[in-house]
Amino acid sequence: MKKTTIFWHRRDLRTDDNHGLYEALKNEGSVLPIFIFDTEILDELEDKKDARIEFIHEHLKEIKTFYQKHNSSLLVLHGKPKDVFKKLTEDYDIKSVYTNRDYEPYAQKRDREIYDLLKEKDIEFKGYKDHVVLEKGEVLKDDGDPYVVFTPYSRKWREKFNLDELPNYKIDDLTPNLFTTDSFEMPSLEDLGFEKTDVDFPEIDLSKSTLENYAEDRDIPAVKGTSRLSVHLRFGTISIREAIRRSIKKSDTFVTELIWREFYQMIIYHFPKSATSSFKSKYDKIEWRNNEKEFEAWCEGKTGYPIVDAGMRQLNETGYMHNRVRMIVASFLTKHLLIDWRWGEAYFAQKLLDYELASNVGGWQWASGSGCDAAPYFRIFNPYTQTKKFDPQRKYINKWVPEVDSEDYPEPIVDHKEGRERALATYKSALS
């Protein structure tokens, strides 16, 4: 049997500027690219019309077309990664497995298991930095500890970053016959137990005008002022290096957002427990009200607070919510309604096309006050003030809550002043 090297695609659904793929082709012959639809993850998804699965599926088709142009194919599998690899080691004489590193707790555990499994059979498992520009261990305090505060982290990140040294892993120069020549059928969406949706996927906008106006426009939800990059970065349909190359000289504010992303990736790697418990443990003492009826009203966009309801309806209808509004609805849920941030986090996980655990947990813990470098708990957003500042014409509100001025629109679920004071009292007693 011919020696084969596997390249395992995960959250890097592209062949262009892909570090692990580049290394596999550079160092090995006969590379077999694979992707696994992981049932450990898929089985957790309640809605069988999940646009994210469709997004992955669509992009796998594109990747496969690319490989086919090189007389190869893409092997798409369905199952538990461990079982899949056991089978692969029986079907192929595998020399090594290449992949790109993933810093989430589940991925870390999965990769450790695969590493152990392969090691028993004397197969190398090699991971590469691809998802971020600077990873764990590269941006540390002078004493070697990871940063837990954003501002000094970002300062160090910018110090370490060098545009001229930013690699572009082009595989066009590498010999294409390094791929295996097998041919595979890809499972359909239905084979995987999912259905087509009618969701539109956002297209990347890194145009000159968008980036130049980014600092000013990004906070206005009625304006199309953001890059729409999130879902593409999450699934790696664009490389982070390419995103930086195209933006770094045009908008500092935008690059700061990309640094926030790396900051949270680093936090989840160093502090995996923060995915499910408060970064600052004393915040776990807060006595959440966790009223299910109120949670339902929040989910459905029926709180009687127009800006909150607009955000939740945008999320429900499109799988996306403007970032400014994400902060407002998160503050409202955790402060005004005193509902556990994990409930909100889980709802976002279910609905957001661009759901990324590290950023989502980071954002929710920031809003609830429990996170590293979070806002102090007494910073409570006033939904009306936020509306005046960021949606003064109420364009965004009118778009998503057309009945806002009619009798059908509900009364506020809680009075702002009372909600604010209740939150202050509850947090204060938990933290004192």
Added chain:
DNA sequence: TGAAATGTTGGGGCG
């Protein structure tokens, strides 16, 4: 990557 409460200042109306 707040907002509200409280404090300070200074212009203007008025007796």
Added chain:
DNA sequence: ACGCCCCAACATTTC
């Protein structure tokens, strides 16, 4: 001209 009050505008502090 003066003191007094009101209050907007701004600054500071508090939550």
